[in-house]
Amino acid sequence: MSAHITVANTSVDMPVKEGTIGPSVIDIGKLYGQTGMFTYDPGFTSTASCESKITYIDGDEGILLYRGYPIEQLAEHCDFLETCYLLLYGELPTAAQKTDFDYRITRHTMVHEQMMRFFQGFRRDAHPMAVLTASVGALSAFYHDSTDISDPTQRMIASMRMIAKIPTLAAMAYKYSIGQPFVYPMNSLDYTSNFLRMCFAVPCEEYKVNPIVARALDRIFILHADHEQNASTSTVRLAGSSGANPFACIAAGVACLWGPAHGGANEAALKMLQEIGSVDRIPEYIKRAKDKNDPFRLMGFGHRVYKNYDPRAKIMQKTTHEVLGELGIKDDPLLDVAMELERIALSDDYFVEKKLYPNIDFYSGITLKAMGFPTSMFTVLFALARTVGWIAQWKEMIEDPSQRIGRPRQLYIGERKRDYIAVNQR
Numbered sequence: 001m002s003a004h005i006t007v008a009n010t011s012v013d014m015p016v017k018e019g020t021i022g023p024s025v026i027d028i029g030k031l032y033g034q035t036g037m038f039t040y041d042p043g044f045t046s047t048a049s050c051e052s053k054i055t056y057i058d059g060d061e062g063i064l065l066y067r068g069y070p071i072e073q074l075a076e077h078c079d080f081l082e083t084c085y086l087l088l089y090g091e092l093p094t095a096a097q098k099t100d101f102d103y104r105i106t107r108h109t110m111v112h113e114q115m116m117r118f119f120q121g122f123r124r125d126a127h128p129m130a131v132l133t134a135s136v137g138a139l140s141a142f143y144h145d146s147t148d149i150s151d152p153t154q155r156m157i158a159s160m161r162m163i164a165k166i167p168t169l170a171a172m173a174y175k176y177s178i179g180q181p182f183v184y185p186m187n188s189l190d191y192t193s194n195f196l197r198m199c200f201a202v203p204c205e206e207y208k209v210n211p212i213v214a215r216a217l218d219r220i221f222i223l224h225a226d227h228e229q230n231a232s233t234s235t236v237r238l239a240g241s242s243g244a245n246p247f248a249c250i251a252a253g254v255a256c257l258w259g260p261a262h263g264g265a266n267e268a269a270l271k272m273l274q275e276i277g278s279v280d281r282i283p284e285y286i287k288r289a290k291d292k293n294d295p296f297r298l299m300g301f302g303h304r305v306y307k308n309y310d311p312r313a314k315i316m317q318k319t320t321h322e323v324l325g326e327l328g329i330k331d332d333p334l335l336d337v338a339m340e341l342e343r344i345a346l347s348d349d350y351f352v353e354k355k356l357y358p359n360i361d362f363y364s365g366i367t368l369k370a371m372g373f374p375t376s377m378f379t380v381l382f383a384l385a386r387t388v389g390w391i392a393q394w395k396e397m398i399e400d401p402s403q404r405i406g407r408p409r410q411l412y413i414g415e416r417k418r419d420y421i422a423v424n425q426r
Contacts, residue, residue: 003026038411052393066083066226075219079191083388107187108160110168111142111172112143115142128376132380138247149245155395158245158246167191168185171198173380174199174377193211195217223385225385235256236252238252257379268299276337282340286344309357320363324370342358
């Protein structure tokens with residue numbers, strides 16, 4: 001199959017590539033060479049930048065697959081490290097493979113002791129995402145024995161180190177922001193329980209991990225582990241295409257995720273619920289949301305990709321209720337506002353017609369707040385979860401023989417060529 005394209009007086013045939021599922025794509029790799037023209041696609045919303053076997057999204061049907069497995073099944077039956085293995089290697093692990101993988105990740109959770117002094121260079125009020133961005137990039141200075149991207153063994157070691165150490169760095173960023181001592185990881189705990197302990201334990205008393213909370217956070221990590229070619233993943237791939245070391249590439253992904261339109265959306269959704277405050281004020285804000293001349297927008301509704309109900313939101317809704325019930329939070333005004341907003345969004349003609357369904361950010365902010373995390377940590381937790389997706393995408397790109405350095409084109413609309421004028425003549 002091919003696509004026939006006519007530009008001015010030139011006609012060319014462009015090959016059409018078909019994926020396993022999803023829409024086919026027109027391969028325009030030779031378009032410039034044959035026609036002297038590029039395509040114009042702001043945001044690359046109609047452009048496939050790579051071939052990938054990792055994640056598939058059908059936004060119209062509300063489908064999210066990791067390596068072919070529905071996210072609903074993985075969230076129900078897997079733990080986060082099993083999902084990590086799947087994303088990295090393409091198949092679910094056997095019992096022996098799972099045990100070995102868990103062991104290797106657990107034994108890599110400590111960070112170099114000199115990183116303690118690195119953290120002390122930040123101001124006490126530094127945002128945890130600023131600290132995480134810097135500390136992830138700094139890993140290449142502490143673990144330069146695994147930065148040779150041409151060596152498969154070093155790529156594997158770097159991947160293991162990042163998955164293992166990101167929770168430790170994230171917990172350190174949190175502890176530093178509240179003036180508490182760092183808590184070392186404990187190898188007897190599972191991945192997510194270990195992270196909770198590093199965040200909330202203090203040296204002067206024993207800390208017991210709540211298994212319901214740990215399972216809920218583990219599920220949140222699974223839901224955020226990968227999401228196809230989003231902004232931060234594309235950033236990681238673009239950075240990696242230059243041959244940059246893996247720690248630098250992941251740091252670039254963390255920096256991109258920090259944007260409020262991307263990783264900061266759950267924080268924005270929580271702030272909106274706090275602004276509304278009570279159920280009786282909802283009609284006022286619904287009216288504002290429908291007013292095109294009012295800048296107010298309901299955060300946590302709709303999704304750039306999902307034109308149906310976000311499949312992750314269904315899981316998060318159940319998880320939110322489990323956490324609030326376990327922690328004894330029965331009359332949370334934020335949850336009351338959230339539930340009423342959800343009811344309106346699913347029944348009001350305005351929201352239904354525009355398909356403004358509640359998304360994952362709508363529920364995750366409430367859940368993380370109930371767990372005790374401040375809003376400044378929400379995007380950090382997102383980065384922790386997404387690290388494995390970034391690594392899987394980076395690894396796939398490095399191992400793709402057709403990959404080349406990313407170099408988007410542009411439509412230049414600036415000045416034409418002009419000559420320099422001496423400063424005394426301007």
